[in-house]
Amino acid sequence: xxxxxxxxxxxxxxxxxxxxxxxxxxxxxxxxxxxxxxxxxxxxxxxxxxxxxxxxxxxxxxxxxxxxxxxxxxxxxxxxxxxxxxxxxxxxxxxxxxxxxxxxxxxxxxxxxxxxxxxxxxxxxxxxxxxxxxxxxxxxxxxxxxxx
Numbered sequence: 526x527x528x529x530x531x532x533x534x535x536x537x538x539x540x541x542x543x544x545x546x547x548x549x550x551x552x553x554x555x556x557x558x559x560x561x562x563x564x565x566x567x568x569x570x571x572x573x574x575x576x577x578x579x580x581x582x583x584x585x586x587x588x589x590x591x592x593x594x595x596x597x598x599x600x601x602x603x604x605x606x607x608x609x610x611x612x613x614x615x616x617x618x619x620x621x622x623x624x625x626x627x628x629x630x631x632x633x634x635x636x637x638x639x640x641x642x643x644x645x646x647x648x649x650x651x652x653x654x655x656x657x658x659x660x661x662x663x664x665x666x667x668x669x670x671x672x673x
Contacts (some may be wrong), residue, residue, distance in 0.1 A: 527598040527667040531660065533590050533651040542583050550576060594649050598667045603639060605646050617646045621671050628661040630654050637661050 535604040544611075553576050578609035597604040603624055619641040629636050635654035638647045649657055 527596070529596045529660075529661070529663070531596065531649045531652065533592065534653065534656065535590055539587065542587075546580065546583070549579070554648065586601045586662060592651060596648065596664070598671070600671050603668075605639065615646075617644065619644065619646075621668060624667065624668070626661060626664050628658060630658070641663075 553572050557560055557572055560566065560568045560572075591610050593608050595606045595608070598621065601621060603619040603621055605615075605617050605619075606613055607608075624639055625643045627636070627638050627640060633654075635657050636647060637649055637657045637660060638645050640646075644663055644673075652660070
């Protein structure tokens, strides 16, 4: 039996972004004071607006990273559940014996999917190609074990 929880790869934590945000805000305030002293106060408004846009985009980034896929494989079925936060927003089940796993990679795009007759589900769409390929190998090895 295989149970795997797949989460997006994240290189930086919230703490890193908070520290960088404080540094950027401190720099913006100092630069704005310099610009105001020189008489170029409208530039300070745009600098503040740019800072707010950056903070907004970072908040969106952290909201969107709270996703995961759960894959369970046993002798009878393959179960795929997709979560956003704590809420289940997609679930599908496939027969282990009749299912096929597909992995395609073209340039910077890759796709890992499981298909049974007319049903198909993409798995771990948020991972990069190397991690998808590794997951593909683990899934296919597990399915081969159950088919023996």
